[in-house]
Amino acid sequence: MAKKHGSDKPDFGTDTLEKEQVKIKEPSMYKVVLINDDYTTRDFVVEVLVEVFGCDATTATRIMLDVHRKGRGVVSTFTYDIAVSKAGQVHHRARAEGFPLQCQVEPA
Numbered sequence: 001m002a003k004k005h006g007s008d009k010p011d012f013g014t015d016t017l018e019k020e021q022v023k024i025k026e027p028s029m030y031k032v033v034l035i036n037d038d039y040t041t042r043d044f045v046v047e048v049l050v051e052v053f054g055c056d057a058t059t060a061t062r063i064m065l066d067v068h069r070k071g072r073g074v075v076s077t078f079t080y081d082i083a084v085s086k087a088g089q090v091h092h093r094a095r096a097e098g099f100p101l102q103c104q105v106e107p108a
Contacts, residue, residue, distance in 0.1 A: 029108040030083040032075045034067045034090070040099040042068065048101070049075065052089045077108045 032053075034045065042064055049060035053075050066073035078086065087103040094101035 027079045029077045030080050031077050031106045031108050032083050032086050032090075033104045033106055034063070034073050034075060035102040035104060036067050036071045037100050037102065040094065040101040044094075044097060044099055045101065048090055048093055052086055052093065075103075080105070 045064040045067060046057070046060045049055040049063055050057065053060075055063065055075075063073045063075055075086075077083075083105045087105050090101060090103040
C-alpha cells in the first residue's frame, strides 16, 4: 500500500475524479427518394412502398403519383444506415422484376 507524500496515512486511491461531459449528438438524417422512369409500373412502385417502407395503400399511392408527376418523390427520412439499406432493397427488388427503378439517398 502506498503512502501519500508527506503523510503517514495510506493512499487508497480515493482521489476525486472530474466528471467527463459527454454530449450525445443526434444522428444525421437522410431522405430516401424514388426517381421516375418510363418503364417501372405504377403498381410495382406502390408494392415497393408498401412492402419495403411499410406505407399504407393510400400513402403509397400518393408518393407514387408524386414520383410520376414530379419526376421524383421523397418516401421518408431515416438515419444513414437505414436509408442505404432501404435503397438497396428497392434496387434489388426492381432488378429482380426487370425494372430500372432508381432510389437515391440524400441528406435531409
